[in-house]
Amino acid sequence: MVDLTALTLADARTRLRARDIRAVDLTQAYLDAMARRRDWNAYVTETPEKALAMAQAADERLDAGEARPLDGLPIGMKDLFCTEGTLTTAGSHILDGFTPPYESTVSGKLWDAGAVCLGKTNLDEFAMGSANITSYHGPVTNPWTRPADNKPLVPGGSSGGSAAAVAGRLCIAATGTDTGGSIRQPASFTGICGIKPTYGRCSRFGIVAFASSLDQAGAMARTVEDCALMLEAMAGFDPNDSTSAEMAVPDWTAACGEPVAGLKVGIPAEYRVDGMDPEIDAVWRQGIDWLKAQGAEIKDISLPHTKYALPAYYIIAPAEASSNLARYDGMRYGLRVKGKNLAETYAKTRGEGFGDEVQRRVLIGTYALSAGYYDAYYLKAQKVRRLIADDFHKTFTGVDVILTPTAPSAAFREGEKADDPVAMYLNDVFTVPTSLAGLPAMSVPGGLNGQGLPLGLQLIGRPWDEATVLRAGAAVERAAKFDVTPYGLEQA
Amino acid sequence: MTYTIEGATGTWEIVCGLEVHAQVISTAKLFSGASTTYGGAPNSQVSPIDAGMPGMLPVVNRECIAQAVRTGLGLRARINKVSVFERKNYFYPDLPQGYQISQYQHPLVGEGTLYLDLPDGDSKPIGITRLHVEQDAGKSMHDAHDDATLIDLNRSGVALMEIVSEPDIRSPDEAVLYMRKLRTILRYLGTCDGNMEEGSLRCDANVSVRKAGETDFRTRCEIKNVNSMRFVARAIEYEAKRQIELYETGGTVEQETRLFDSQKGETRSMRSKEEAHDYRYFPDPDLLPLELDDAEIEEWRSALPELPEPVEPMQVSFEAMQRSPFGAIPALREAQESKPEYTGPKPDPDREPGPLEQFAVGSLKIVGTMNLPGKGWRAYVSAPDGVVYTVAPGEYMGQQYGRIEEIGPNGIVLRELVPRGEGRWERRKRTVEIKSTGG
Numbered sequence: 001m002v003d004l005t006a007l008t009l010a011d012a013r014t015r016l017r018a019r020d021i022r023a024v025d026l027t028q029a030y031l032d033a034m035a036r037r038r039d040w041n042a043y044v045t046e047t048p049e050k051a052l053a054m055a056q057a058a059d060e061r062l063d064a065g066e067a068r069p070l071d072g073l074p075i076g077m078k079d080l081f082c083t084e085g086t087l088t089t090a091g092s093h094i095l096d097g098f099t100p101p102y103e104s105t106v107s108g109k110l111w112d113a114g115a116v117c118l119g120k121t122n123l124d125e126f127a128m129g130s131a132n133i134t135s136y137h138g139p140v141t142n143p144w145t146r147p148a149d150n151k152p153l154v155p156g157g158s159s160g161g162s163a164a165a166v167a168g169r170l171c172i173a174a175t176g177t178d179t180g181g182s183i184r185q186p187a188s189f190t191g192i193c194g195i196k197p198t199y200g201r202c203s204r205f206g207i208v209a210f211a212s213s214l215d216q217a218g219a220m221a222r223t224v225e226d227c228a229l230m231l232e233a234m235a236g237f238d239p240n241d242s243t244s245a246e247m248a249v250p251d252w253t254a255a256c257g258e259p260v261a262g263l264k265v266g267i268p269a270e271y272r273v274d275g276m277d278p279e280i281d282a283v284w285r286q287g288i289d290w291l292k293a294q295g296a297e298i299k300d301i302s303l304p305h306t307k308y309a310l311p312a313y314y315i316i317a318p319a320e321a322s323s324n325l326a327r328y329d330g331m332r333y334g335l336r337v338k339g340k341n342l343a344e345t346y347a348k349t350r351g352e353g354f355g356d357e358v359q360r361r362v363l364i365g366t367y368a369l370s371a372g373y374y375d376a377y378y379l380k381a382q383k384v385r386r387l388i389a390d391d392f393h394k395t396f397t398g399v400d401v402i403l404t405p406t407a408p409s410a411a412f413r414e415g416e417k418a419d420d421p422v423a424m425y426l427n428d429v430f431t432v433p434t435s436l437a438g439l440p441a442m443s444v445p446g447g448l449n450g451q452g453l454p455l456g457l458q459l460i461g462r463p464w465d466e467a468t469v470l471r472a473g474a475a476v477e478r479a480a481k482f483d484v485t486p487y488g489l490e491q492a
Numbered sequence: 493m494t495y496t497i498e499g500a501t502g503t504w505e506i507v508c509g510l511e512v513h514a515q516v517i518s519t520a521k522l523f524s525g526a527s528t529t530y531g532g533a534p535n536s537q538v539s540p541i542d543a544g545m546p547g548m549l550p551v552v553n554r555e556c557i558a559q560a561v562r563t564g565l566g567l568r569a570r571i572n573k574v575s576v577f578e579r580k581n582y583f584y585p586d587l588p589q590g591y592q593i594s595q596y597q598h599p600l601v602g603e604g605t606l607y608l609d610l611p612d613g614d615s616k617p618i619g620i621t622r623l624h625v626e627q628d629a630g631k632s633m634h635d636a637h638d639d640a641t642l643i644d645l646n647r648s649g650v651a652l653m654e655i656v657s658e659p660d661i662r663s664p665d666e667a668v669l670y671m672r673k674l675r676t677i678l679r680y681l682g683t684c685d686g687n688m689e690e691g692s693l694r695c696d697a698n699v700s701v702r703k704a705g706e707t708d709f710r711t712r713c714e715i716k717n718v719n720s721m722r723f724v725a726r727a728i729e730y731e732a733k734r735q736i737e738l739y740e741t742g743g744t745v746e747q748e749t750r751l752f753d754s755q756k757g758e759t760r761s762m763r764s765k766e767e768a769h770d771y772r773y774f775p776d777p778d779l780l781p782l783e784l785d786d787a788e789i790e791e792w793r794s795a796l797p798e799l800p801e802p803v804e805p806m807q808v809s810f811e812a813m814q815r816s817p818f819g820a821i822p823a824l825r826e827a828q829e830s831k832p833e834y835t836g837p838k839p840d841p842d843r844e845p846g847p848l849e850q851f852a853v854g855s856l857k858i859v860g861t862m863n864l865p866g867k868g869w870r871a872y873v874s875a876p877d878g879v880v881y882t883v884a885p886g887e888y889m890g891q892q893y894g895r896i897e898e899i900g901p902n903g904i905v906l907r908e909l910v911p912r913g914e915g916r917w918e919r920r921k922r923t924v925e926i927k928s929t930g931g
Contacts, residue, residue: 081547082546082547088546090546095546098546100545100546100547101540102540102545102548104547204547204549205547205548205549206547206548207547208546208547209546209547209778211777212777212778213777239551240549240551241549241551242549242550242551242552242778242779242780243777243778243779243780319774320777322581322772323579323581323590323591323772323774325590326581326583326589326590326591327544327545327546327588327589327590329583329585329590331585331588331643332543332544332545332588333545342585346583366772369581369772369773369774370770370772370850370891371770371772371891371892372845372849372850372890372891372892372893373845373849373850374772374773374774375839375841376841376843376844376845378774379841380841
């Protein structure tokens, strides 16, 4: 008897089509696993009835030989995507009881492709965080532990619930959203793959907004090919999102199998930061060797404005968030805490409804946009953003893809960085420049550090060139031969 | 026809500009597919976008843009082929998103002219500063319920044109002629029904006065809610006389927003400049810059009904921009760069803001000034954070880039920079006196 939750998405897809396994059994196996591991808190809302009904319908189509691209594959949906008739929380108290009367474009496309909804995965509140500890619905636990002490670690964030669910076999794949690293950093922390496509690839319609010019949906799964299969179903032009691009969706799954001989891979000097963990550096060098061994050409490159990316990001993202979150005022939906008058109702609703990190960013953003400070902060940050994008554009005339570490550390314990917001922001140092430039990037597991925790490698591509990112990612994956199963799960 | 008011100290002249909000005739709202019919049952014409639901995104309704361009052509105005929607942020229950999508630095339509038909057969040109497109808010109904305000969002998201005139109007009668002519043009073009009773045409008046022969403008007040032809003249006349009386009795006019009370026929203070909202405008990241091509404009122009005088709009041409994830930023930059070089005053973005620039000038209190031997004048300013700051000439205070020009025994003279739109700025002198409020 095959362990259903150990199958990759691609493998399960083949077996479903061959009718070796049934979608209902696969779905039930995941629902059972979810019930066993509620202690990880990977899901905010589980939707077992909906899942089984969708699986049933998928089996009927599969039986009839009318298989859709992802028919019968059970996935987790980050709880930032609005789902019609299913509670959508964005990890916040302020959206208490909010059930959208509409479906986000990306989740709708996945259901149309036949994917089965297991539930809504936990996340940092409004996707603001890098450890999944700011959720109103409680922190998420990483399925990985350090074998030496076996104490719980954070899964990274903000797509921490999705990452933990994929790594811990509580879904076959999941959606994420990435504003400054929210897919790639948790993928690195949990030893899975995660891709953020080019800004404009996936529609933002129906995704609760954090920072509109940076937010982008993407896929998280246990293999590069699984990510490609998911992304093919998620991407595409949407007339409901003015920033979505009218571009055809290529065959990304095929790209995963193409060799990398002759591919020019850039290694940016600026990512070798002062005080860098030698183990991160080691896995990076290992990645370079792997690609070189497969015939890629390694080139040293420079992205001179990299060091300004994090400060610029922490102006632009909060500025947009301060405006995007203004609609949560207790008037129409979600939480309302009544005060003596209108101003007090606003203050109490938002004071109780938003957690500390969200309030911090709303304050920073409001300040950065205020009269007398707009030019010095927001406008200047936009200019920096332009310089960072220009760095990449110039570089991509000489290289095809860039290889860097995904995050400056492995997963940490909840208390280790939580008290210092700036230390937390530094988690995004390698992922934020790509987000500011709108480029596609993915994290692929590169190996384990000395404490036995996964470390990810990041591949960054030209705009709209997800194909090369996936192709190079698959090459790293083939060489790394990474065992994606967290300790203790092998025998499950 | 020169209109003047005789005061005790001499002859006065009115200086007035009008800001008109005209509801666009269109079947659907500016950024959603919802209907715009007037008089529907409350909240029956509301899409999730208009209600500010999570994750909802605006998409520009081209029909509304065409109507605004037609209006611009009718006003012989420059059509900007690139314009930018920005967010104007403030909280109010009838504003579901917590911001209004409007245009600020880069409006759809630039300078134009409207000709008044004077009774003596002459015509007088009134400059049009700009026309921009924005969302309307919903309606708050304060009287419908004993202890609650009810909100109707049917109007939320309906397209408005804000048409701003230059301060070229010199009498209450000219203001009425302006409104009549504008309404005629709008109705003629079929872009707004001009119905003031239903609120599809609304008017705010900026009024100041000056002595006959003066060339500079004095401080103006903005009069809100002037919503019939009859009230336009009455509100301006009342406000001008109020300001003249203030000047003649030794007072000063404070820049403020005033509300016209049509029952009493007078204006009363709504909020001072210090209480004015900081709207935190910034380009809406959900929308790309709005681009028009020549063929499109030509198509709209050729379908216009024949106007009394031929229309030759000036056009600014911008390089067409490729759509890319990096588009929003270069688009803005190019739009700024391809305009005739602006050489007037502007704030220096590289200057670090001073500690007193986080406060409105009105919230700052000068507790004293002193001429220090060998150093010169210093002022001691008490701020809302409880700290008393020492400032010297050349330093900055307030939220309008106020550079301290002079400190003396009576207070501080500031030179502020006030945005005039489209990246232009205006210098304004402002005196802050030591107040002996006894507190």
